Structures are given as C-alpha cells and as structure tokens.
Amino acid sequence: MRTSEGTMRVPMTVNGVERIADDVWPGESLLYVLRERLGLPGSKNACEQGECGSCTVLLDDVPVCSCLVAAGQAEGRSVTTVEGLGGLSAGAGGASGGAGNAGDGASGPDLAATLHPMAAAELTPVQRAFLAAGAVQCGFCTPGLLVATTDLLRRHPDPSDLQIREALAGNLCRCTGYEKIIQAVHTAAAEMAGSAS
Amino acid sequence: MSAPTGSTVTGSAATSTRERTTVTGGIGESPARPDGTGKVQGSFAYSSDMWADGMLWGSTLRSPHPHARITRLDVGPALKLPGVSAVLTHEDVPGRNTFGLEHRDQPVLAVDRVRYQGEAIAIVAADHPEAARRAAAAIVVEYEILDPVTDPESAIDGSAIPLHPGGNVVRHVPIRKGDVARAAQTPGLVVVTGDYTVGMQDQAFLGPESGLAIPAEDGVDLFVATQWLHVDRDQIADALGLQPEQVRITLAGVGGAFGAREDLSMQIHACLLAMHTNRPVKMVYSREESFFGHVHRHPARMHFEHAATPDGRLAYVKARIVLDGGAYASSTSAVVANATTLGAGPYKVDNVEIDGYGVYTNNPPCGAMRGFGAVQATFGYESQMDKLAAAVGIGPAEIRMINGLAQGDTTPTGQLLDSPAPVAELVQRVRDMPLPAEPAYQTRPESDSHHADIRALPGGVANSTHGEGVRRGVGYGIGIKNICFSEDFDDYSTARVRVEVVGGDPMATVHTAAAEVGQGLVTLQQQICRTELGIGNVVLHPADTSVGSAGSSSASRQSYVTGGAVRAASISVRDKILQLAGERLGVDPVMLRLEPGGAITGGPSSLSLEELLGTSFVEDTVVYRHRPTTTLDPETGQGDPHVQFAFAAHRAVVDVDVELGLVKVVALDCAQDVGKAMNPDAILGQIHGGSAQGLGLAVMEEIQVANGLVRNPSFTDYLIPTILDMPPMQIQVLEYPDPNAPYGLRGVGEPPTISSTPAIVAAIRDATGLDLTHAPVRPEDLVGHLLPA
Numbered sequence: 013m014r015t016s017e018g019t020m021r022v023p024m025t026v027n028g029v030e031r032i033a034d035d036v037w038p039g040e041s042l043l044y045v046l047r048e049r050l051g052l053p054g055s056k057n058a059c060e061q062g063e064c065g066s067c068t069v070l071l072d073d074v075p076v077c078s079c080l081v082a083a084g085q086a087e088g089r090s091v092t093t094v095e096g097l098g099g100l101s102a103g104a105g106g107a108s109g110g111a112g113n114a115g116d117g118a119s120g121p122d123l124a125a126t127l128h129p130m131a132a133a134e135l136t137p138v139q140r141a142f143l144a145a146g147a148v149q150c151g152f153c154t155p156g157l158l159v160a161t162t163d164l165l166r167r168h169p170d171p172s173d174l175q176i177r178e179a180l181a182g183n184l185c186r187c188t189g190y191e192k193i194i195q196a197v198h199t200a201a202a203e204m205a206g207s208a209s
Numbered sequence: 210m211s212a213p214t215g216s217t218v219t220g221s222a223a224t225s226t227r228e229r230t231t232v233t234g235g236i237g238e239s240p241a242r243p244d245g246t247g248k249v250q251g252s253f254a255y256s257s258d259m260w261a262d263g264m265l266w267g268s269t270l271r272s273p274h275p276h277a278r279i280t281r282l283d284v285g286p287a288l289k290l291p292g293v294s295a296v297l298t299h300e301d302v303p304g305r306n307t308f309g310l311e312h313r314d315q316p317v318l319a320v321d322r323v324r325y326q327g328e329a330i331a332i333v334a335a336d337h338p339e340a341a342r343r344a345a346a347a348i349v350v351e352y353e354i355l356d357p358v359t360d361p362e363s364a365i366d367g368s369a370i371p372l373h374p375g376g377n378v379v380r381h382v383p384i385r386k387g388d389v390a391r392a393a394q395t396p397g398l399v400v401v402t403g404d405y406t407v408g409m410q411d412q413a414f415l416g417p418e419s420g421l422a423i424p425a426e427d428g429v430d431l432f433v434a435t436q437w438l439h440v441d442r443d444q445i446a447d448a449l450g451l452q453p454e455q456v457r458i459t460l461a462g463v464g465g466a467f468g469a470r471e472d473l474s475m476q477i478h479a480c481l482l483a484m485h486t487n488r489p490v491k492m493v494y495s496r497e498e499s500f501f502g503h504v505h506r507h508p509a510r511m512h513f514e515h516a517a518t519p520d521g522r523l524a525y526v527k528a529r530i531v532l533d534g535g536a537y538a539s540s541t542s543a544v545v546a547n548a549t550t551l552g553a554g555p556y557k558v559d560n561v562e563i564d565g566y567g568v569y570t571n572n573p574p575c576g577a578m579r580g581f582g583a584v585q586a587t588f589g590y591e592s593q594m595d596k597l598a599a600a601v602g603i604g605p606a607e608i609r610m611i612n613g614l615a616q617g618d619t620t621p622t623g624q625l626l627d628s629p630a631p632v633a634e635l636v637q638r639v640r641d642m643p644l645p646a647e648p649a650y651q652t653r654p655e656s657d658s659h660h661a662d663i664r665a666l667p668g669g670v671a672n673s674t675h676g677e678g679v680r681r682g683v684g685y686g687i688g689i690k691n692i693c694f695s696e697d698f699d700d701y702s703t704a705r706v707r708v709e710v711v712g713g714d715p716m717a718t719v720h721t722a723a724a725e726v727g728q729g730l731v732t733l734q735q736q737i738c739r740t741e742l743g744i745g746n747v748v749l750h751p752a753d754t755s756v757g758s759a760g761s762s763s764a765s766r767q768s769y770v771t772g773g774a775v776r777a778a779s780i781s782v783r784d785k786i787l788q789l790a791g792e793r794l795g796v797d798p799v800m801l802r803l804e805p806g807g808a809i810t811g812g813p814s815s816l817s818l819e820e821l822l823g824t825s826f827v828e829d830t831v832v833y834r835h836r837p838t839t840t841l842d843p844e845t846g847q848g849d850p851h852v853q854f855a856f857a858a859h860r861a862v863v864d865v866d867v868e869l870g871l872v873k874v875v876a877l878d879c880a881q882d883v884g885k886a887m888n889p890d891a892i893l894g895q896i897h898g899g900s901a902q903g904l905g906l907a908v909m910e911e912i913q914v915a916n917g918l919v920r921n922p923s924f925t926d927y928l929i930p931t932i933l934d935m936p937p938m939q940i941q942v943l944e945y946p947d948p949n950a951p952y953g954l955r956g957v958g959e960p961p962t963i964s965s966t967p968a969i970v971a972a973i974r975d976a977t978g979l980d981l982t983h984a985p986v987r988p989e990d991l992v993g994h995l996l997p998a
C-alpha cells in the first residue's frame with residue numbers, strides 16, 4: 013500500500029520457519045499478514061474482533077486471536093497456525109496416513125494448497141479425531157478449534173466435559189451444535205494418552 | 210448421546226429392476242468427508258482465501274440511512290486517493306440495475322433512493338483492502354432523509370407511503386378450509402387466543418461473504434461461496450449485460466450458509482470491478498458488513514385462536530401472520546406461503562382460517578433462513594398448543610399426540626399426506642427419553658457439598674448463583690416443514706457421472722453444480738454413486754456452471770433432488786456399461802451384473818471394466834425432477850403445493866434463575882423421521898446444529914432494529930450459542946421411508962431448527978409460570994415483573 017504512514021518489515025518464525033513479511037501497513041493484524049502476505053490462509057477471518065476464535069493461533073505457545081494482534085507485535089516471535097499443527101506434534105502422534113480422504117478435494121481451485129508446503133504434513137490426533145467424530149461441517153471454525161484444542165490437551169490431557177466447554181467457549185461454531193466437537197476432544201485425549209504410555 | 214435408533218427401512222423407492230451392488234462407503238454408512246483432510250489442515254480454499262496475481266480489493270459504500278433520497282453523489286475525492294483503480298456507481302452498471310430471487314426489485318447500486326440501512330451505493334477497487342475502505346469513505350454522498358416505514362401493519366393497512374411501485378404488500382396468502390364460523394358454534398369448545406412475536410434472526414454463518422472475480426476475454430470467472438450457482442449466474446449476467454454462459458461460476462469453499470447465501474451479496478459488484486479494471490478483484494465482507502450484506506429471518510407478529518373439544522381435539526384454528534420482509538422482496542413470497550400453509554402445524558384440524566402477509570418496510574431485507582417461514586409459525590402454534598393443553602387439563606405431550614397428523618390425513622390446503630407422518634410417535638419418543646438427574650441444589654438445597662458446578666448453572670462462571678433461585682422446567686415442541694421447492698416450481702437437479710478405468714482401477718466422477726455448504730452433500734454424492742455403481746473410488750468434480758443447475762442448497766432439498774440426480778445418472782451409466790458388455794459378450798444385458806470392484810458377471814465369461822472400456826469412458830448427464838406440485842388457490846389457499854413433509858420433535862429441560870432472568874438449557878432431546886438414514890453421522894450433525902440455531906432463537910439471538918437502524922451488527926452484540934450454551938442431546942432417528950423419494954429419504958436439515966425454539970420457550974414457561982410471547986426470551990421478560998414500575 014502506498015501510504016504516508018510508511019510500511020514495515022516484520023520477521024517472525026511461523027510454523028518453525030523463519031519468515032519475513034514485507035510492505036506491512038502498521039494497521040495490519042497478524043491474521044492479515046498470515047493470510048495475505050505469508051500464504052497461510054488456514055487461520056480464518058470470521059469476525060475480526062476477537063469474538064469467534066476462528067483465527068486462533070499460538071503466539072509463543074499461547075493461544076491468541078490473531079485478528080487482535082497487530083502484525084508488528086509478532087516481530088521476532090514464534091507463531092503456530094493450523095497449517096503447522098502437524099509439524100508441532102511430529103513424533104508425538106504416530107499413526108500413519110490420513111483419516112481416509114475418500115476422494116479428492118471438492119472445493120474450488122485449491123489455491124491455498126499450493127501456497128504453503130506443510131499441507132501434506134501428517135495429521136495430528138486432534139485433527140484425526142475431529143474428522144472421525146464428524147466435528148467438521150463447513151469447517152470455517154475448525155482451524156481455530158484445532159489450535160485451541162491442542163492447547164487444552166497440553167494443559168489438561170484428560171479434560172472433563174465442563175473443562176472442554178470452558179476451554180473452547182471462545183470458539184464459535186454455527187454448524188455442529190458442538191456435541192461432536194466435545195466427542196472429538198475426548199477421542200483425541202484418549203489417543204494421545206495411549207500413544208504416550 | 211445415543212446412537213441412532215428407530216424402525217427399520219421396510220423398502221426402497223428403487224426404480225431400477227436390477228439389484229443394487231454393495232460397496233464400502235455407500236448409503237447408510239458414514240464415510241469420511243472428501244473435503245475433511247483439507248479442512249483440518251487449513252488447506253481447503255474458502256471463498257475468502259481466494260488469491261490471484263495482481264488482484265485488487267473491492268469495498269462497498271453503503272447507506273447509513275434506512276430511507277433517503279440521494280441528492281448528490283461525487284466519487285471524485287475517492288478516485289484521487291493512492292492505490293485506487295476504480296470507483297463505480299449505478300451509471301457503470303452496463304446491464305439491468307436490479308436483482309432479486311423472486312422479484313428483481315433491488316438495485317445493484319442505488320440510483321436516487323435508498324430503502325434500508327446498508328444499501329449499496331458505490332463500489333471501489335484498490336490495491337489494499339484498507340485503501341479500498343478509505344476510498345469508499347471518501348465518496349461524497351448527500352441525502353435528503355425520509356421517514357422510514359418501520360411498522361409492517363402500516364404496509365398492510367395502506368397508511369405508509371409506497372416503497373415500491375406495486376405498494377407495500379409483497380404477498381397475502383389466505384388459507385380457508387372447512388367452516389371456522391360454524392365450528393365455532395359447537396357448544397363446549399375450549400378456546401385460547403394469543404399474540405406472539407419472533408425477533409429478526411441472523412444466519413451468522415462464520416465465513417463472510419466473499420469471492421474472487423477474474424476478467425476473461427469473453428466474460429468473467431467468479432469463485433464464490435453461494436447456495437445456487439445458476440441463479441447467481443443469471444442475475445449477474447443480466448446486470449453485466451452478458452449472456453449467462455459468459456459468466457462462469459465455480460463454487461469456492463463455503464463457510465456455512467443457512468439461507469443467507471441464496472441472495473446475491475458481492476457477486477455482481479466484484480464482477481463489475483473486475484471487468485472495469487481488467488484485474489482480478491477480491492471482495493471480503495467484515496462481520497459488521499455481513500450483517501448488512503445478507504437477508505435475515507423475517508421477524509413475525511402473529512395472532513392465533515385455537516379451539517378444542519373438551520377432550521382436547523382441535524376444532525378450528527384461526528391465525529394472522531405478518532412477516533416483515535424489509536426493503537426488498539428476496540424470497541418473502543415463498544416464506545409467507547410456508548408460514549401460512551404450515552401455520553396450523555403438524556395437527557389434524559378440519560376448519561382453518563389463516564391469513565399470512567409479507568410486506569415491504571425500510572427495515573433490513575429478510576429472506577431465507579433455515580426453517581423458512583415455518584420457524585415463526587411454529588413458535589406461535591406450539592405456544593398455543595401448550596395453552597390449549599392447560600385449558601383442557603391434559604399434558605403438553607398428550608395434546609400433541611392426540612392431534613398429530615398421520616398418513617392419510619390432509620393439511621390445511623387439502624393436501625393428502627401420502628407417506629408416513631409419525632407425529633404422535635415422535636412426541637412419544639422424546640417424552641419417554643430419560644430426563645436429566647434432578648439437580649442436587651433442588652433435592653438437597655441445604656447441603657453445600659452437593660452444590661452443582663457453577664459452569665452447569667444459569668450464569669455459569671459469572672458465579673451468579675449456586676442454585677438459589679433456580680427453577681427447572683420441561684417443554685415440548687414439534688414442527689412440520691415442506692421439503693424441496695413448492696407451488697409448481699420447476700425444481701430439478703442435474704448430475705453428470707463418468708466411469709473409466711485409471712491405472713487398472715475403476716473410477717467414477719460425479720459432476721454437479723450443487724453447493725456443499727458444510728452439510729456433507731459431497732459425501733452423500735459419493736455414497737450414492739458408490740452404491741449404484743459398486744465403484745469405491747468416486748471423485749467429485751468441482752461444482753461449477755459448466756454442468757446444468759442443481760437448484761439451491763436450501764429447503765432441505767439437495768439429498769432428495771441432487772441425490773436423486775446422482776442416483777439416476779449412476780444408474781444410467783451402469784445400464785450403458787451393461788449394454789456395452791452385452792454387445793461384447795453377445796448376451797442380453799438384463800442377464801448381466803456390475804459387481805463391486807468392476808467385474809461384469811452373468812454372461813458366459815466374466816468381463817472386467819478394464820477389458821470393456823480400455824482407455825474410453827462411459828458418461829451420462831441426467832436431469833432429475835421430483836413430482837410436480839400445484840399453485841395455491843388465490844382465494845382459499847387450497848392445493849397440493851408441497852412435495853414432501855418432514856417432522857422433528859424436541860423436549861427441552863431448562864434451569865432458570867428467576868431472580869436474574871438467566872436461562873441454562875440443561876437438555877435438548879430430539880426425535881426426527883428421516884425416511885432413510887443416508888449418512889447417520891451427517892444426520893446427527895444436522896440435528897445438533899439445527900437444534901443449536903433453534904436454541905439461539907429461543908434465548909439469545911435477535912437483530913435489534915430501532916427506527917430502521919441495526920443496533921447490534923457484531924458478534925459482540927449479536928450472540929450465538931457457544932459450547933457452554935448447548936446441552937448434550939439424546940437423539941432418536943426414525944426411518945419410515947417415503948415411497949415417492951429417492952431411497953425413501955426425507956429432507957433433514959431444517960426440521961430440528963424449527964421445533965427446538967418452542968420447546969425451550971415452553972420449558973422456560975414451565976419453570977417460571979410466565980406467559981412468554983416473544984422469541985427470543987430476554988432477561989427482562991423473566992424478571993421485568995419484579996422490577997418497580
């Protein structure tokens with residue numbers, strides 16, 4: 013953007029890789045930079061005011077709404093997005109293959125898949141459990157829920173229903189009524205406990 | 210949560226004489242979604258993720274006033290800003306400057322008058338979204354502000370100024386069945402009346418309106434999240450002055466829909482900007498803009514009069530239902546027909562008098578949302594059924610069971626129910642499900658050690674009660690919904706199926722224009738193709754306009770209609786394969802079977818698909834129509850307007866903090882007849898999600914409109930249920946096949962949204978003893994009577 017405010021160069025570590033975002037306008041959010049400058053559109057833009065959780069990422073291992081983080085605040089820090097969850101838990105998961113992608117993609121042009129190299133990464137237990145439970149419908153809330161669930165299970169490896177509800181209360185879903193999401197969290201917890209023992 | 214249970218399927222509606230083959234991942238199973246892995250990895254491309262080299266960003270200038278004349282429009286200041294490539298107004302629309310689903314009454318860009326807050330006036334393309342927003346803000350518009358028409362009654366009585374050339378009544382639907390006046394003379398009738406209102410609900414899909422338009426030499430390509438590609442295409446082409454085939458639409462990933470994507474939002478605007486600048490243009494609405502960028506559920510004002518014999522049998526139903534359609538018609542005509550024809554509910558009643566009105570005002574435009582007219586009516590008639598039960602002296606489940614429609618009965622339009630209508634059984638099933646345990650604070654209020662976890666109480670972690678002042682209530686609701694498009698609409702879908710052998714393995718490709726909006730239609734198409742062809746590897750072609758229309762992903766119709774089309778095309782391809790095989794083997798193809806895995810048996814020797822096809826393929830494109838329906842008689846509303854009816858029942862249990870007016874829904878159990886459980890997991894997902902949207906309408910969701918202005922266009926102020934708000938659900942899925950429908954299936958998506966709202970409000974009434982007449986129930990409705998006047 014040609015602007016009188018000037019633009020910034022923002023280096024950060026994203027999904028374990030050193031990245032540099034150039035030409036960043038100071039008003040841009042971390043979410044915008046991830047999606048539009050770094051080719052990582054997995055984090056979603058549902059409300060952009062911190063109410064829905066669909067843009068949740070880990071910033072230095074703490075879950076945040078990336079829409080509420082100014083891009084400059086992420087300078088020099090470590091960011092994990094949904095695209096990086098596979099890398100994050102590499103070695104902790106285990107099972108090979110995906111959760112049965114029965115056909116090929118049914119969406120429009122899969123532009124996003126060509127934009128980031130981690131798309132083929134192995135699915136984590138949380139990702140697998142969301143698929144197996146039917147916790148994914150339209151899927152727009154899913155990236156944020158996966159990041160939030162990953163964080164929850166690090167803190168509480170065997171959460172109760174109420175702990176799950178409390179931990180995920182900042183992530184809106186309009187399709188599933190949340191029942192399958194709770195089921196998926198329990199499934200993922202059980203799998204992770206099994207593989208850890 | 211219980212697994213789906215219920216009756217077994219007793220037959221199928223198969224038209225083919227050949228036995229179906231069996232294969233893993235066919236109908237009746239819950240195979241993995243084909244788009245699932247991409248969705249959990251973040252690689253699935255939603256419409257807002259679209260990106261192209263050199264693309265510009267679009268932005269829209271909208272009216273801040275609900276009703277005004279535009280006296281001056283100057284785009285000059287916007288054009289001077291850095292990064293701006295185009296600023297367009299109505300003068301730049303080369304074709305027709307109006308669009309709309311049923312009446313093309315809405316300007317693409319306002320000409321000289323705006324009729325609602327948020328109406329689009331001008332559009333901008335710039336090299337950064339912020340530059341585009343600033344440019345839109347720099348456009349100079351001067352208005353002569355007019356008084357907004359906000360009272361729908363003034364539209365009916367003619368006291369308001371006309372907002373459109375034909376006046377302010379979009380449609381009036383009368384229903385006259387039997388003789389209400391004579392029935393009212395019956396001695397000993399128990400009569401109850403009530404006035405009810407339903408607030409304006411938002412679909413609140415999470416994926417904002419968005420898409421990418423790419424100019425081409427002969428037209429434009431659009432990647433967009435929508436519910437109906439071909440109807441979008443036709444409206445866009447008219448506005449651009451192009452032929453329909455010059456507008457090529459591909460479905461981008463859809464972040465939920467629920468009716469809100471049936472009307473156009475940014476489609477024409479992005480195409481206009483792309484063609485004007487000859488650059489790709491992306492538009493993505495913010496959440497606030499989204500509240501102005503799509504239609505909402507019609508708010509309703511309803512009056513009902515129900516009469517029953519002393520033993521509780523309905524004698525007559527009278528109703529007047531007024532739906533505020535806002536500034537433009539959208540699908541108001543069809544919404545009114547639903548609210549009216551379904552306005553007496555899933556009940557047997559011989560004497561009916563209902564008048565439904567859909568009107569123009571300067572409120573936000575309203576149109577399709579899951580449940581489509583049935584939601585509003587159901588809140589009214591179910592509230593009445595509870596009132597009637599109390600007046601007669603029987604229980605709420607009992608009055609629904611003794612009056613419930615059954616196969617062989619007729620509806621208020623005189624339409625015969627020619628397939629199962631298990632209303633009484635659905636109510637009985639939810640009634641008989643186990644109730645949640647009585648809370649410890651009620652059974653042992655003195656015992657500190659039995660205090661419930663506050664997260665399970667009204668108010669939750671706000672820590673507003675430990676059980677004191679909390680009352681529990683139970684309520685019921687059941688609804689009726691028409692499936693597919695009604696009133697003689699030519700409702701069809703198109704499917705192209707191709708079979709070939711790739712790398713030695715049979716593969717089928719299914720191509721439709723049907724919009725996957727999250728419901729799992731992509732999975733279902735694969736399942737149907739697998740079942741009919743016995744081929745496990747079924748690939749879906751992206752949904753686009755290079756194949757015929759699939760109709761809309763609405764009215765719970767796609768399993769029926771696109772499912773029917775995929776089935777018919779698969780059967781046709783199978784027949785062609787067997788015909789070819791018969792010629793090759795010199796036998797009557799009737800003797801042959803296509804086995805799972807691709808072997809053709811029944812002839813003198815087995816033949817593989819690879820041997821038969823080599824490098825060629827077999828393909829067919831089939832258009833499937835459901836049975837015809839009729840229009841409504843304009844005086845009496847009599848006719849056979851609907852294709853199929855679907856039913857769901859809910860029982861809700863709530864805890865209400867009667868001192869603070871806070872509600873916690875403790876249980877929300879559901880029984881639904883689905884005809885055939887095509888994909889049991891997807892059905893549960895529809896019931897969970899639909900019930901949650903009904904819960905939202907019951908206790909929190911309402912767009913606040915004051916003098917035509919929306920006061921809460923954000924997720925901060927417009928609340929939708931969180932994971933803390935939704936209780937666990939017990940669900941029973943019944944399978945009574947509809948002999949008219951593919952596989953006997955019955956549309957699933959809408960019924961659970963319809964009945965959960967009245968069940969929850971009934972439970973709150975049961976807990977509080979209050980006569981609650983508005984959905985959603987607000988804290989002030991519960992504690993207002995306690996406050997000093």
